[in-house]
Amino acid sequence: MNEAKFKVLLYLDESQFAYFGVIYSAILMVNIPNMHLTVVRLKESNNGSMESENNWLNSGPIYQNLDWMQDVMDIFKSRAVDVHHQVIYCNPNIPDTVEALLEYVRKKSIELIVMGSGELRTIKGLIFGSLASSLQDRSPIPVLMVKSLPQDLLDIYRSKPILKIVQK
Template sequence: MKDYQKLLVVIDPTTDKQAAVARAVELAEKNGAAITVFLSIYDFSYEMTSMLSTQEREAMRKGVIEQRIAWLTDVLAEYQGRGISIDSEVVWHNRPFESIINHAIAGGYDLIVKGTHEHDKFKAVIFTPTDWHLMRKSPIPVLLVKEHGWQVGGKILCAVNVASEDPEHQSLNGKIIEHAQELAKKFGAEVHLVNGYPGTPVNLAIELPDFDAHTYNESIRMQHEQRVDYLATAYGIAAEHCHVKEGLPEDVIPELASHLDAELVILGTVGRTGLSAALIGNTAEHVIDSLNCDLLAIKPEGYKSPLADA
């Protein structure tokens, strides 16, 4: 993987404490990366003020943007004089995730960094949060930042999918590990692999009286362990840093991350859209609210964002 040389940091306009900026600065200090802080704003009331002319509405938008630029200057003041290149960009756009992804693609950024928080799971099915849109549609890796600090000698947890021998899945596993190892070098961290495998289907045990659930379960476990061991060997990861556990990934990953007190979880995410995305979602979307650490979501090689054709 190429190094993170250009970071696009998404600003949260509701708070002065910007966890994403702080994390981006940590990354930039390790490799001299350039940072652009990005804010997408929109106020529907300005567009609906029929008594104002087009020029007057434009002047109002410009005024709001200038106010936000001044606010950003204050927010970023504490990072001045640290030898880091930090620029800012404020745009008027009614779909924040779209403006973020388009700006990141156009600017050739290597990483999108954004603060996150727990979402209302019921509303999220109807009003999908910007975080979820970014994970689904951004071809560029997305780092979602929480308050958990990155300690020297910490742990980076790679969620790998070994249930399929599909080349795309295997390639994505490799990409996840490569990102982890690059970050581990800079922060002196350990790289761990985690994989969840399904338990014995209850209906099989009920419908087939002679079905040996224990033997079946052991066979699945051994198959997953062998594939994880193969990955670990290929990338020089110690056997004691491999964790294969029974259960759904959305349960296994947060549990292990908490147990290890991991600083970062890295996983792959597909660009599912439409009804299937709303009802099923991705592992990343199920995991994010259960993690107390950062999440780095990575797309398969060659993924093309649906926004590229928009």
């Protein structure tokens, strides 16, 4: 019998916090066998929202200075049939970016959004908010913002070949 897929979107950008979302998504993939992950990257375009596929798994680790990220990438590669890659072209401002992501979420029936999120450190960020908080405010589905992962979880991950979450 064909099991229904749990559709998750991982928003990936170039920020230092994005890799926490990547790691958490790998943990989810190990623990949710019917999960389908769509990794979304945004590119700037003034022509409105467009989509194209881009397989970032074949381009090497996104954080090459972290040798243990290769283990995370291997998890995604082992479940390659369940990992889809998407580039969305849109205007680079927060409202247009949020709208482009939500349009994609609606069109593809995504059930959860995962994204790394940092602290608001600038005056502009404090006044206008961040992409993560704007997306969370407007999203009709849950948005899992991964601000950081505890060092003990990272240490467990680095010492074990499989990312099974242990219940205490």
